[in-house]
Amino acid sequence: MKKILSVIVVSLLVLCSGFAQGSKASSGTNGKAMPYKIGIMTATVSQAEEEFRVAQAMKVKYGDMIIHQTFPDKAASEQETTISIALSMASDPMVKAIIFNTANEGTAAAMDKVRQKRPDILLLAGVPNEAPDVICASADLVFHPDVANMGLQVAEAAYKMGAKTLVHYSFPRHMAQPLNIARRGNMKAACEKYGIAFIDGTSPDPMSDAGIAGTQQFILEDVPRKVEQYGEDTAFFGTNAGQQEPMCKAVYESHALYPMPDNPSVFYAFPGALGIEVPENEKGNVAFMKDAISAKLALKNMNGRMGAWSAPMHTMFINCAVQYAMEYCDGVFTNRADYDEFTKIFSAFAGGDVSVRKYVDINTNKQYDNFFVVLGKFITF
Structure with missing residues (x-):
């Protein structure tokens, strides 16, 4: 009888130990325990659908290993809320990294x-809205599109497409x-x-009295x-988000x-401009969007x-940040x-060499x- 009781006690201890270990590890992909x-903090779906859906896809892929929170819609005036959300994530001892993308106002203070409280946590800031000296002093790593050298890329792309003229739309504020x-200089x-003939085109500022509709x-x-x-x-480029959808639509209709x-x-400007309906189950699907854009362009020999x-x-x-x-x-x-690991990860994801350089402040x-x-x-599509 004592032997039976001993076996039962040992079995219970093993089970309890297993439950305790399980409470210390998050459930990752396919139920695999993660240490x-x-x-991840992103804008809300109404503010920036692409990044919100990507973060949700990360949660689907990795399960409970990912915690997804959103910035307040009025992040600039609600920085205390951003701080509170970041601290709530950091209060979980299993959280070892936090990614802020887009890193809105208040991110540096939150970091x-x-x-x-948690100096061990890796802090990453993507596409920051705060000054380089501010965000770089708080984050472990900051990353942003290479806006300046995009000017070279746009001109080279236009040349490969056979452009004879390039129109650059902007306005004094920008x-x-x-x-x-x-970017314009490059x-x-x-x-x-x-x-290629370079032409400056001035459009109304969407923040002027004309508003976005006027632009x-x-x-x-x-x-x-x-x-x-x-x-x-003739190739067209604009510096403002409000210009993109009408520009894409007008270019399509003009065969420019x-x-x-x-x-x-692929998620920006194209769907609305080309009238692409995206089924709920295809939202965030890059391959679907590439094919849909190409199909629309084929209709007009574009x-x-x-x-x-x-x-x-x-x-x-x-x-790549995940x-x-x-x-x-x-x-x-x-x-x-x-730098080397960052470049390797980004290049592998993009399917080819990606240019990465350390940021040098323009001023x-x-x-x-x-x-x-x-x-x-x-x-090209």
Whole structure:
């Protein structure tokens, strides 16, 4: 009898030990126990659908290993809420990394508060809305699209598409911003190299009295005028989000060229401009969107006349940031801002070499060793 009781007691102890171990590990993909969790903060679905859906896809892929929270819609005026959300994630001892993408106002302050309580947590900031010196002082690693060198990429893409003219739409407020100035300068210089006529086009500022509607109406009317003036082999680029959908639509109808939007994603401008209906089960599906865009362009003999990045910006940034955080937590590398690992992960995801460089401040020429800027792989549809 004593022997039977001993076996029962030992069995119960083993079971209890198993439950205790289970409480210390998160459930990852296929129910596999994971030794850590990763937090992701994105905009809400109404503010930035692509990044929200990518984060949700990460949760589906990795299960409870991923914690997904969202910034408040009015992040600039609700920074205390951002801090509170970040601290709530950091209060879980299994959270070993937090990714902020897009890193809205208040991210640096939130990181500082997290750092005070949990210095072990890896803190990553994608597409920050705060000044480089502010966010770089708080984050372990910051990453952003390479806006300045995108000017070279747009001009090269236009050249490969056969452009004879490139129209660059902007307005004074945007052209007072250093990165926009640098992108335009690079674009103009590259156009001169390729023998492409560079034309400045000024559209109404969407923050002026005309509003977004005024900007969009101008673009819809002016693109056909420019095509009539310069011919169908005219490429168009705009610096503002409000310009993109009407520009894409007008280019499509005018049989002109659209090398890429300012945010070179297949999810950006194309669906609305081309009238692409996206089923609920295909939202966030890059392959579906590429095929749908190509099919629409084929209807007007427009294949090869529009382009984007092979991997949409936010899709690439969040997927790669999660992979980077996992490899760091797994001990694959120890440098929190590892340039070589970052470049390897991003290039593999994009399906080819991705240009990565350390950010150099346009105004001060200061190089930030923990701020990497990314130029994705260009494709045509």
